[in-house]
Amino acid sequence: MADVPEADRVEGAPHPRDTRRLFGQEQAEARFLDAHAQGRLHHGWLITGPRGIGKATLAWRIARFLLAEEPGSGLFGPPETLDVDPAHPVARRIAAGAEPGLLPIRRAVDEKTGKLKTVITVDEVRRLRDFFGMSSAEGGRRIVIVDAADEMNPNAANALLKLLEEPPAGAMLLLVAHQPSRLLPTIRSRCRELRLSPLGPEAMAAALEQAVGEPRDGAALAELSGGSVGEALRILSxxxxxxxxxxxxxxxxxxxxxxxxxxxxxxxxxxxxxxxxxxxxxxxxxxxxxxxxxxxxxxxxxxxxxxxxxxxxxxxxxxxxxxxxxxxxxxxxxxxxxxxxxxxxxxxxxxxxxxxxxxxxxxxxxx
Missing domain, CATH: 1.20.272 (Zinc Finger, Delta Prime; domain 3)
Structure with a gap:
């Protein structure tokens, strides 16, 4: 996987699926956990905010949490965190890119140029038909992460809208959007929104230490990056x-x-x-x-x-x-x-x- 370009990876940082902790977004996590505890999980979630503040990391954390959840696990009270033990089979399969219940949709590699395409095409979204069709007999949750949803071309957006209008049983779509205003209003209206905020100095310092393995000046980088960890990493590099x-x-x-x-x-x-x-x-x-x-x-x-x-x-x-x-x-x-x-x-x-x-x-x- 390391040899394949990934549109949702920031150079110099771990991929969101490998980022275990999310800093500075406790309020958004709490909102999702509250909906989960009340049994009001929507089939479509729109995760928004500036680029590089942890939206994709939150999407992968949600997917890992839901797929690892054991039946009856709520008997001892609702979970207080999205954390999943890295040794859990689901966590290990996700880390290896081998979890059958999860499908990421992102810009693909152009076979002619070997470079990433500039948009998410309808061919990528059409993969969802096979994903849901092959897995329907197995039951359980099926989760899709679209990163970034505002990179879909019109045909891809319309194809995704049909799934949001008639979601398969057990399906959840997590849409990461840097500019949600670029999405179809009908897509936005069929999703619950989780809005993330730019990171402050302390959260920035913690996130950078996790990403690069050593302490950094969180205050300066929070200012220069606008609170974006992704931008801070680009500035550092x-x-x-x-x-x-x-x-x-x-x-x-x-x-x-x-x-x-x-x-x-x-x-x-x-x-x-x-x-x-x-x-x-x-x-x-x-x-x-x-x-x-x-x-x-x-x-x-x-x-x-x-x-x-x-x-x-x-x-x-x-x-x-x-x-x-x-x-x-x-x-x-x-x-x-x-x-x-x-x-x-x-x-x-x-x-x-x-x-x-x-x-x-x-x-x-x-x-």
């Missing part, structure tokens, strides 16, 4: 924390950015991994300007994502006028750089242009 410090330091020198420091940053984009680093740099550049705009609009800086950040934000964004300046630059410069990069212009030159334009636009306002 690209040296994003250190990169953000470089960006913030340069912006903090306005009205006159250090030319040697700026050239050093631009030169770092000439390596083979320049494309990924450029994409990360532009995202963090956008974030720094957005945090400046937020500071000017609210009068209060957000929690620091780098040492000394609050002082820089307050100096450069003291009022609403400055907030409008930074917001305008954020919408213009990042989009300009991405468009230029799309036609293969030199990334170092693009970053130089970004900072110099920012310096020119902000110099008089800051002064």
């Amino acid at each position: 690209g040296g994003g924390v250190e990169l953000y410090v470089e960006i913030l330091t340069l912006i903090g020198e306005i009205p006159r950015i250090s030319r040697p420091a700026l050239r050093k940053l631009c030169d770092s984009l000439s390596a083979r991994a320049a494309e990924d680093r450029f994409d990360l740099l532009v995202r963090l550049f956008d974030l720094a300007l957005a945090r400046l705009a937020r500071t000017g609009a609210t009068g209060t800086p957000p929690p620091e994502a780098a040492p000394g950040e609050a002082q820089i934000l307050q100096r450069l964004a003291p009022d609403a006028r400055a907030a409008r300046l930074w917001a305008g630059q954020a919408s213009d410069l990042g989009a300009r750089a991405r468009a230029a990069r799309a036609v293969n212009l030199d990334p170092g030159a693009l970053v130089l242009d970004m900072f110099l334009r920012l310096e020119g636009a902000a110099r008089h306002a800051v002064a």
